[in-house]
Amino acid sequence: MTITNLTTMGESEEELRDKIRAQLERIGENIPDMCYQCGKCTSGCEAMKLLELEPHNIMAMVKTGFIEELINSEIIWTCVTCFKCKERCPQKVAPVEVLFLLKNQAVAQGKEIPVNLSNMFQNVLTQGVVQMPLETRTRAGEGVKREDLNLPELQLPKDPAKFQNVLMKLAMEEV
Amino acid sequence: MAKYAFYPGCIVSTEQYGYEISARRVLSELGIELEELEGSSCCGAPLRHVNLNLTQYLSARNIALADEMGLDILVLCPNCHLALRDAKQKMEGKEVRSRISEELKGEDLTYQGNENIYHILEIFYDNIDEIKKRVVKPIELKGAAHYGCHLLRPSETGGVDNPENPSKMEEILKVIGAKTDRYPERLNCCGGPIYFHKPDAALSMAGDKIAALQGKFDFLATVCPYGQRMYDSKQEQAGKSIGQELGFPVFYLTQLIGMALGIDGKELGLDLNLSPIEKALSTLMAESTVPDPDDEPE
Ligand code: SF4
Ligand code: SF4
Numbered sequence: 001m002t003i004t005n006l007t008t009m010g011e012s013e014e015e016l017r018d019k020i021r022a023q024l025e026r027i028g029e030n031i032p033d034m035c036y037q038c039g040k041c042t043s044g045c046e047a048m049k050l051l052e053l054e055p056h057n058i059m060a061m062v063k064t065g066f067i068e069e070l071i072n073s074e075i076i077w078t079c080v081t082c083f084k085c086k087e088r089c090p091q092k093v094a095p096v097e098v099l100f101l102l103k104n105q106a107v108a109q110g111k112e113i114p115v116n117l118s119n120m121f122q123n124v125l126t127q128g129v130v131q132m133p134l135e136t137r138t139r140a141g142e143g144v145k146r147e148d149l150n151l152p153e154l155q156l157p158k159d160p161a162k163f164q165n166v167l168m169k170l171a172m173e174e175v
Numbered sequence: 176m177a178k179y180a181f182y183p184g185c186i187v188s189t190e191q192y193g194y195e196i197s198a199r200r201v202l203s204e205l206g207i208e209l210e211e212l213e214g215s216s217c218c219g220a221p222l223r224h225v226n227l228n229l230t231q232y233l234s235a236r237n238i239a240l241a242d243e244m245g246l247d248i249l250v251l252c253p254n255c256h257l258a259l260r261d262a263k264q265k266m267e268g269k270e271v272r273s274r275i276s277e278e279l280k281g282e283d284l285t286y287q288g289n290e291n292i293y294h295i296l297e298i299f300y301d302n303i304d305e306i307k308k309r310v311v312k313p314i315e316l317k318g319a320a321h322y323g324c325h326l327l328r329p330s331e332t333g334g335v336d337n338p339e340n341p342s343k344m345e346e347i348l349k350v351i352g353a354k355t356d357r358y359p360e361r362l363n364c365c366g367g368p369i370y371f372h373k374p375d376a377a378l379s380m381a382g383d384k385i386a387a388l389q390g391k392f393d394f395l396a397t398v399c400p401y402g403q404r405m406y407d408s409k410q411e412q413a414g415k416s417i418g419q420e421l422g423f424p425v426f427y428l429t430q431l432i433g434m435a436l437g438i439d440g441k442e443l444g445l446d447l448n449l450s451p452i453e454k455a456l457s458t459l460m461a462e463s464t465v466p467d468p469d470d471e472p473e
Contacts, residue, residue: 026270050379077373078376080366080368080377081324081368083324083328084324086328086329087328087329087338087339103224108226113224113225117221117372120221124216128217129217134190136190138447139446139451140446144447151196156216157282162281162283165281175228
């Protein structure tokens with residue numbers, strides 16, 4: 001099933017559309033209205049072959065206002081962020097950036113998001129990095145920790161409380 | 176002597192240790208001095224999916240820390256490189272600048288944005304003559320290059336080379352004695368950014384590229400911890416996902432330069448590569464520095 005099948009019942013949500021537009025303008029990106037559906041983005045999309053992501057389709061939907069459907073769909077989480085669509089679009093539209101904003105919107109609405117992303121988010125909030133140093137292994141199968149390798153200590157924010165305060169505040173705010 | 180604030184990034188410094196060890200060792204060999212970017216955090220790139228404010232803030236705070244040191248930033252990860260450069264570009268906008276500067280006060284930081292952000296590939300390329308002069312053990316093999324998406328695109332922000340036809344890695348490979356060639360899958364994504372929530376698709380993407388290289392090249396060189404994670408650390412699983420036996424040597428470019436400069440394999444973290452690099456190494460290095468292939472599990 002493609003995204004379009006999911007949306008035939010959808011209604012245009014002008015408010016959400018305007019919000020995404022305003023956010024795009026704020027981050028310096030063209031709005032999807034500039035897209036003339038040439039399909040160049042989709043033809044080179046790294047997530048198209050295996051995961052059926054069609055960025056030109058996403059642009060058409062955002063333009064028309066089928067935002068809620070996209071936010072509820074798993075499809076927005078398939079983008080590998082290769083940035084080919086942004087690089088190649090003849091209209092200087094950036095599907096990858098629109099997808100970031102759709103995902104941000106999904107998070108803001110409390111939708112379920114891939115668990116590894118919420119874990120990373122938690123880790124950065126609480127400790128400043130996506131994960132604490134892992135034990136890896138050598139080809140010979142021996143366990144290796146960061147401290148075994150004579151590397152300097154991992155850098156972390158000096159004042160975790162202040163760091164967390166700022167991040168918590170920003171996380172609550174819309175883009 | 177050139178000196179930089181060193182920013183390995185989360186994935187390198189918590190998991191891809193071979194990159195950090197070899198980068199530090201080779202840079203010092205080239206007379207490039209590093210200082211730790213004290214108090215640094217995640218660049219925020221992985222949080223773009225969650226909230227772009229956080230990415231902007233996290234990158235800006237790391238740049239502000241480099242401002243305090245008065246040093247340009249040297250980055251290992253293409254994803255960090257793009258996030259930092261993008262944040263710097265956005266800080267040129269009045270609205271973003273004043274909003275983020277206000278928040279930075281919460282950590283007693285001031286953003287100036289005076290310093291440049293360089294990826295290690297740029298540093299190597301700028302020092303290509305110096306590298307050439309110092310080669311003592313040429314890498315006499317045929318190598319393929321993987322740049323990493325975020326090092327090339329979007330070219331207007333993070334790009335360090337031609338976005339559709341880059342050549343800096345190939346030029347460096349030639350200088351250290353290797354043969355190289357372009358190949359059709361060269362700009363394909365490794366699948367890394369979706370590995371944890373779409374593992375099958377990500378592994379197939381990685382596996383397809385390795386399968387295409389096997390038999391045509393002797394090794395793959397990367398400058399991206401996501402790419403290395405997929406092509407090297409997860410090569411076995413990638414093979415399973417495409418139903419093919421894969422056994423292809425994958426190195427960080429830093430490790431290859433290090434070997435060419437005559438640095439011992441141990442000091443380059445070569446025992447941390449999980450792909451069968453012995454295949455390439457046996458012709459290159461004295462046996463004493465190569466971990467015994469018989470020690471391999473299975
Ligand atoms: S490449 Fe640009 S103009 Fe063409 S379909 Fe994609 S977003 Fe629209
Ligand atoms: S950035 Fe995402 S949407 Fe754009 S081409 Fe790459 S995978 Fe497709």
